Amino acid sequence: MSTLYEASRVEWAEREELAERMIPLIGRLYRRHGIVPSILGRRLINRSPIEILRAHRFTRKVGDQVLSPVKTMAVLEALERIAPGPASIDVARLVTEFDKVGVSYGGRELEAFLQSELAEVIVADRSTPTDVVLYGFGRIGRLVARLLIAHQGSGDGLRLRAIVVRRGSEDDLRKRAALLRRDSVHGPFAGTIEIDEEANTILANGTLIQVIYAEDPAGVDYTAYGIDDAIVVDNTGRWRDEEGLSQHLRANGVNRVLLTAPGKGDIKNIVFGVNSDDISSDDEVISAASCTTNAITPVLAALDDAYGVRRGHVETVHSFTNDQNLIDNFHKGARRGRAASLNMVITETGAAKAVAKALPQLKGRLTGSAIRVPTPNVSLAILNLELGRTTAKDEINAFLRQTALTSPLRQQIDYSESAEAVSSDFVGTNRAGVVDGLATLAEGDENVVLYVWYDNEYGYSCQVLRVLERMAGVHPVILPHREPVPVEAAIKEELATA
Incomplete structure (x- = not known):
C-alpha cells in the first residue's frame, strides 16, 4: 500500500511540474502570436497548473484515455517553433489525429503534421486593432x-x-x-x-x-x-x-x-454560431439577442438539422434581474413589482419568438413563458418539443453529447451528466447553454423534453464577445477543422461505447 501511495504521489508531482512548465509557453504563444490553446474547448490561457490538469482529464468524455500532458507539451513546443498566426487551436484534437500517424513525438514529423493541419494560419496576416x-x-x-x-x-x-x-x-x-x-x-x-x-x-x-x-x-x-x-x-x-x-x-x-x-424591427439578432455568418461589413447596428435566446437557439438548431422541430414550448426558470424590486414596490410590469428575493414570479419572455430571427424556419413553431426565481444568476430553459421523427433518451443524449464535443456548435453547447449538478455549478460557464443529459425525457416517440442550464450573465457575455470579434474580423479560426458529426454516426459511436 505504501509503495502505491508513494508512486501515486510522485506521478502527480511530475504531472503538476509539467503543467507548471506549460504556463509560460502558453502565455508566449498567446501574447506573441495570438494563439489560443485549448483542450476540447477548455482554454488553457491564464489557468493554474491544477486547472490545466483538470482540462486534460476532461478528454475522458470522448474516450477512455486521459490526454497525456507530455503530448500536450510536445505540441505546444512545436507550435512555438513553427509560429502560426492567430488561431484557436484544440491541442486534444491535434494529439488524436497525430496519434493515428503512429510516429514519435520527438521527431520532425510532429512539426510537419502541424504545418499541414494549420496551413491556413501559418502565413496569416496580423489584424488591425x-x-x-x-x-x-x-x-x-x-x-x-x-x-x-x-x-x-x-x-x-x-x-x-x-x-x-x-x-x-x-x-x-x-x-x-x-x-x-x-x-x-x-x-x-x-x-x-x-x-x-x-x-x-x-x-x-x-x-x-x-x-x-x-x-x-x-x-x-x-x-x-x-x-x-x-x-x-x-x-x-x-x-x-x-x-x-x-x-x-x-x-x-x-x-x-x-x-x-433583443433588437426590434429590422435589426439583425445574432446568435453566434447559428447565424453569425449573416454579419456583414455593411451592418452598422447589430443585436446580440438575449441570454435565453443564445442558450436555446444553438440546441434547437442542432435538433432541427438532425431531427426536425415541428413545434414546442420553452419555459425559462430565470434568475432575478435588476429590473425587479428587492421588496414590494411599484413596477410598470405585471408581477415584477413583488419582492424578487422572496417570490417566484410568472412573467413573459420573447425568447421563443426571437429564435425565429436566427432560425427563420422555426417561425411560429415555438411558444414561451418565464418564471423569475430568487437566485442571483444561472437560469434553466425547459424545451418541450415535438420532433420530426422518433427518438429515445440514449439516442438524443448521444447526439447532443457529440454535438457539444465535436460539432461547429461546440463553443455554444456543453453537455453534463452529473447527478449532483445544481445551478451554482454552472456559474462561469463560457458556453451559451449546457444540456443536462440526466434530466432528458424521451420515450421512443416524437416528444422530448430537454433541460438546458445557462449562466445568463457570463455565458451570454462570452457570446457577446464572439459577436464583437466577428464584427471586427478578429474572431480566431478554430483548428483543426472537423466536419459536423452526422446524427447517425454520433449515435452509433456513443451507444457502442455505452
Whole structure:
C-alpha cells in the first residue's frame, strides 16, 4: 500500500511540474502570436497548473484515455517553433489525429503534421486593432469588460478604450472601479486595478480605460480621446430600435453599434454560431439577442438539422434581474413589482419568438413563458418539443453529447451528466447553454423534453464577445477543422461505447 501511495504521489508531482512548465509557453504563444490553446474547448490561457490538469482529464468524455500532458507539451513546443498566426487551436484534437500517424513525438514529423493541419494560419496576416467602447457599465458591461481585458493578448484584436456612464456621485469613478474589482457572483477581478481621478481613467491589467460621463450618445467626441472607428457596445437597453441606437453613429469616432439585448424591427439578432455568418461589413447596428435566446437557439438548431422541430414550448426558470424590486414596490410590469428575493414570479419572455430571427424556419413553431426565481444568476430553459421523427433518451443524449464535443456548435453547447449538478455549478460557464443529459425525457416517440442550464450573465457575455470579434474580423479560426458529426454516426459511436 505504501509503495502505491508513494508512486501515486510522485506521478502527480511530475504531472503538476509539467503543467507548471506549460504556463509560460502558453502565455508566449498567446501574447506573441495570438494563439489560443485549448483542450476540447477548455482554454488553457491564464489557468493554474491544477486547472490545466483538470482540462486534460476532461478528454475522458470522448474516450477512455486521459490526454497525456507530455503530448500536450510536445505540441505546444512545436507550435512555438513553427509560429502560426492567430488561431484557436484544440491541442486534444491535434494529439488524436497525430496519434493515428503512429510516429514519435520527438521527431520532425510532429512539426510537419502541424504545418499541414494549420496551413491556413501559418502565413496569416496580423489584424488591425479595433477600439471598443462600452456604453453602460452594469452586469453585462462589467463582464464584457473583464473578458476584453483578459483577451488583450498581443493587442492585435479588440481594445477596450472607454466606458460611458452617467455620473452617479462625486466618487463615481472609485465606485465603478470597485464594482469591476469585486463581484458577488463571479468573484474578484483576476488582476490589478488602479484609478486616476484627475484623468478619469481605470488601469486594469495594463488596459487603460477612459471613463466618459455623458447623457447624450450623439454628443460624445471619442476622437478627443484617441478613439476612432470604434464599435460601441450598448449595455443600457434604453434603445432597441435602429433609430435610437443610431444616435451612437452620430458621435465622432464611432463606426458600428452592438446591442446587448433583443433588437426590434429590422435589426439583425445574432446568435453566434447559428447565424453569425449573416454579419456583414455593411451592418452598422447589430443585436446580440438575449441570454435565453443564445442558450436555446444553438440546441434547437442542432435538433432541427438532425431531427426536425415541428413545434414546442420553452419555459425559462430565470434568475432575478435588476429590473425587479428587492421588496414590494411599484413596477410598470405585471408581477415584477413583488419582492424578487422572496417570490417566484410568472412573467413573459420573447425568447421563443426571437429564435425565429436566427432560425427563420422555426417561425411560429415555438411558444414561451418565464418564471423569475430568487437566485442571483444561472437560469434553466425547459424545451418541450415535438420532433420530426422518433427518438429515445440514449439516442438524443448521444447526439447532443457529440454535438457539444465535436460539432461547429461546440463553443455554444456543453453537455453534463452529473447527478449532483445544481445551478451554482454552472456559474462561469463560457458556453451559451449546457444540456443536462440526466434530466432528458424521451420515450421512443416524437416528444422530448430537454433541460438546458445557462449562466445568463457570463455565458451570454462570452457570446457577446464572439459577436464583437466577428464584427471586427478578429474572431480566431478554430483548428483543426472537423466536419459536423452526422446524427447517425454520433449515435452509433456513443451507444457502442455505452
